[in-house]
Amino acid sequence: MADFILNVNGAHVHVQAPFDESLLSVLRNRLHLTGTKYGCGEGQCGACTVLLDGEATRSCLVAVGSAANAKIITIEGLEHDGKLSAVQQAFLDEGAFQCGYCTAGMILSATGLLQRTPKPTAEQIVDAMNGNLCRCGTYPRIVAAIQRAAQSMPAKGANR
Amino acid sequence: MSLHDQSLPELARNISHGASRNIQLDRRDFLKILGGGLLVCLAPASAWVQESGRAFGGHELPKDVSAWLHIAAVGKVTVFTGKVEVGQNIRTSLAQQVAEELRVPFDSITMVMGDTDLTPWDMGTFGSRTTLTMGPQLRTMAAAARETLVQMAAERWQVNAATLTAANGKVIDSKQSRSFTYGELTHGEKLIKTVSGEEHLTPATEWKIAGTAVAKVDGRDFVTGAHKYPSDMILPEMQFGAVLRPDGFNAKLASLDTSAAEKLNGVRVVRDGDFVGVVAPDAYTAQHALTSIQANWNVPTQPSHEGLYEYLKSNPETADENGVQHVAGSVKEAMASVDIKLEHQYTVAYIAHAPLEPRAAVATWADGRLTVWTGTQRPFGVRDELMEAFKLNPAQVRVIQPDMGSGYGGKHTGEAAIEAARLAKSAGKPVKVIWTRQEEFTWAYFRPAGLIEIKAGVRRDGTLVAWEHHNYNSGPAAIATPYDVANQVIQYHPAKSPLRQGSYRGLAATANHFARESHMDTLAHSAGLDPLAFRLKNLTDTRLRAVLQAAADKFGWGRSKSTPDRGFGMACGTDKGGYVATCAEVHIDAATRKVTIHRIVEAWESGAIVNPDGLRNQVMGGIVQAIGGALFEQILFANGRILNAHFAQYRLPRFSDTPQIEVVLLDRKDLPSAGAGETGIVGLAPAVANAIFAATGTRLRNMPMAPAHDRQHESGTQFQS
Known part of the structure; x- marks a missing residue:
């Protein structure tokens, strides 16, 4: 066990965990941030995606010890003052989910994409999102949601 | 919710003590704990019991109370059903139907679902049965509640109930320009009404809330991470x-x-x-x-996926009484006189949910x-x-x-x-x-693998006269042909499965449609007929003809000829009250033989549409999920071990596999609503197989049709995906 100060959703939180425990496990089981999902634990499904310093990252593959100096944003950290982020709002508007279990990872991956590429082409969306699985098969709506979010965001691509 | 949550388990224990299948409602207890108001229960209704017909895991539909609905003193409506929400959107679509019949705003309804203490017994959420059976049950209760409220208002005003109307959570006396909210009527009351399914239900042509694209209940919780899934409980x-x-x-x-x-x-x-x-x-x-x-x-030494289909055919499960046999006319005699005879085997692999x-x-x-x-x-x-x-x-x-x-x-x-x-x-x-x-890949259960053998005969003019269809292990769902054939032998042969197997979206309807619609396509080509014309020639089912024509029209069927690098295929079918037709445009790279599903048009009809947005989502999802089983999903196993129990080894459909998808919904407001979570999956595989054939002349009869390269020697395919 070691002590870490994590920067999660803009707050500094103290956590005790083994250095090599996955960030996913720490978020869910020690910090009770259960919006980030376990899907495979092997970086193959994207359900556990969070932003690490703005980069969409599979939290199941990151040891908590190596995330201690990064700014971590989870699905719980996208809403501000009761207002959904542009990507969250677009997923809601497009009805881009069925069971919704993949949704947090989809939204974080899409947020990472739009920060990097504010106006992505359809091909860029598929490339960036292809590591995220939706077993319910809502991919066309997710692509539509990302395109909608891209249109609704300021041209500079600032999405907090 | 407005109920006293803490008291509900106590309530349910009071209700469910004694024989679990025969709930004895202690009515006073119920209303004491719910805090008064109006409680409506759906009691034994011969219609539901007869309708169920078949047994699921030893349970018939419950013969006691199957659902209940409570209107609290403040007008808040709570509906209790044992069905569960798993992404198919019934929390929303059922609430729409209650709001419709009760004449209340949609957001005044809370659904309590899938809690064995709070909800009536239910056999489970599967088989596309929720919309077909639970929908009418809830509507019946809601209509009875509405009638009761109107009656209560009539008594208070001392007027004839027939002069009153119910709308927007109120009973209205328009002659006197006065109204009661439902809450005003139930305040201080402790009423229980029991109904048995005889209520007059609002026809779909008059629906204002049902039939519309109401957004998913609690949708916001799914984009903020607030929703608590079973694995999130702490x-x-x-x-x-x-x-x-x-x-x-x-x-x-x-x-x-x-x-x-x-x-x-x-x-x-x-x-x-x-x-x-x-x-x-x-x-x-x-x-x-x-x-x-x-x-x-x-x-112990155990069978593997190598030689699986021979194993299934030679290891019948005689204890399984599900073997279905359907015989009409004489296939043998008919085959002696036909011009075109075709006999082929089709296989489907075990796949994982x-x-x-x-x-x-x-x-x-x-x-x-x-x-x-x-x-x-x-x-x-x-x-x-x-x-x-x-x-x-x-x-x-x-x-x-x-x-x-x-x-x-x-x-x-x-x-x-x-x-x-x-x-x-x-x-x-x-x-x-x-x-x-x-663990999920290994210790859950699989969609059954199966071998299907079809023998069919057609006259030179394209009339289908003989059809023999044997399904080994995969299952009897949608095994009957919807086409007009005078001479038939259709049989399901249960087998001793080497792997644990069970239900899957659409059950064997995918396998049986893959085999049947591939075979029909081959017959059409052999008879020199267009696949659409051949199907229509042998089909009188008007609902199936309607989706077939709708899909063909939207797709532009027949407008372009297939070429070696671009093929067009179609398939159709029906199961569980849903009618589907699928047209596929498939591209094939000449050098790599890579198959790309470029465009899918699917027409769907399942009676009156309850929520067009949810329905569209289900049909689209079924198409995407079907891509995996059609092209590349397959469980590999040997000696009691799963060899590809990881997403890196077991490929699922991803963004890059997803074609342009157009869903055409036919809204039959004159017909009862049927479930739509499953059957939309069955058309894709045969439509793609038929498109590949149209382009290349190669007939693929084994699902998956384009597995990973190292699996191709077994499936006999040269195609990539």
Whole structure:
């Protein structure tokens, strides 16, 4: 066990965990941030995606010890003052989910994409999102949601 | 919700004491705890019982109360049903139907679902039965509640009830320009009304809330991470459990050394026969403890995927009484006189449901009573499993199913629930068990593999006269042909499956449609007829003809000819009250033989549409999910071990596999609404097979049709995907 100060959703939180425990496990089981999902634990499904310093990252593959100096944003950290982020709002508007279990990872991956590429082409969306699985098969709506979010965001691509 | 949550379990215990199948409502208790208002119960209704007809796991539809609805003194409506929400959107579509009949705003309705203490017994959420059966049941109760409220208002005003109308949560007397809200009418009342399914229901042509694209209930919680799935449940003092898995199926434990695990801080090892599990204060330690256990297993020699189909054909399961046989005319005599005869074999592999949320459960014991939160399509079935495992009566077990990370027919069972309960009992604290992806791939169950043999005969003019269809192991769903054929032999042959198998979205309808529609396509080409014309020539079912024509029109069928690098194919079918036709445009790279599904048009009809947005989502999802089984999904196994139990080895459809999809919905407001979660999946595979044939002249008869390169020698395909 070691002590870490994590920067999660803009707050500094103290956590005790083994250095090599996955960030996913720490978020869910020690910090009770259960919006980030376990899907495979092997970086193959994207359900556990969070932003690490703005980069969409599979939290199941990151040891908590190596995330201690990064700014971590989870699905719980996208809403501000009761207002959904542009990507969250677009997923809601497009009805881009069925069971919704993949949704947090989809939204974080899409947020990472739009920060990097504010106006992505359809091909860029598929490339960036292809590591995220939706077993319910809502991919066309997710692509539509990302395109909608891209249109609704300021041209500079600032999405907090 | 406006109910007294804390009191509801008590209420339910009062209700469900005694015979579990024959709920004796203590009406005074019920209203005391609900705090007054109006309670409407759906009592025995011969219509529902007769309609159910067939048994599911030994249960008929309940012969006692099947649902209840409560209108509180403030006008808040709560509906109780044992059905569960797994992503198919029934929490929304059922509430729409209640709001419609009750004449209340949609958001005044709360659905309490899949909680064995709070909801009436229900056999489970599968078979596309919710819209077909639970929808009308809830509508009936809501209509009865509305009539009761109108009657109450009439009595207060001393007017004829026929002069009053109900709208927007009020009973209105338009002549006198006065109204009562429902809450004003139920305030201070303690009323119970029992109905039996005879109420007049609002025709779909007059629907204002049902039939519209109401957004998913609590949709915001799904984009903020606030929704709590079964695997998200957290209880005070909760521990984390993990279970030691055998080295293979049917293995016996030969030796075990748990000493290293037991030395870990806070770890408890639980052993009961061949069951070995660990409980730890955190998930990390639980996994660490599990991997530090040394175990040896004796795994018997078992069949593999090599030679599977011969195995299934030569190992009949005679104890299974599901063998369906349908005979009409004489296939033998008819075949003697036809001009074109075709006989072929088709196969489908075992595939995995792979719900993104694996099996998960949190169990807690208190005062001899067990409560489990788990992801299942059959909360009452899981309650039965827990009762049997721990020798408990129904009042001692509560199963709660939070809206879960889907199932697709793969979560009918309660493995994780039993494991969590077992570990929690030993630990004396609540325990959470979440299966790993590898566990979900290995220790759940599979969509059955199957071999299908079809023999058919057609006259030179394209008239289908003989049809023989044998399905080995995959199942009887949609095995009957919708085409007009005078001479038929159709039979399902249950087999001894080497792998644990069970339900899957659409069941065997996918396999039977793949074989039938591929065979029909081959017959059309052999007779020199266009595939659409050949189908229509042999089809009188007007609903199926309508979707076929609608899909063909939208697709532009016949406008372009297939070429070696671009093929067009179609397929159609019906099952579980849904009618589907699928047209596919497939591109084939000449150099790599890579198949790309470029465009899909699917026409769908399942009676009156309850929610067009939800329906469109289901049909589209079925198409995308079907791509996997059609092209590349396949469980590989040998000697009791799954060889590809990871997403890196078992490919699922991804963004890059998704074609342009156009869904055409036919809204038959004159017909009852049927379920739509399943049958939309059946058209894709044969439509793609037929498109590949149209382009290349190569007929692919084995699903998956374009598996990974190292699997191609077995499937006989040269195509990539």
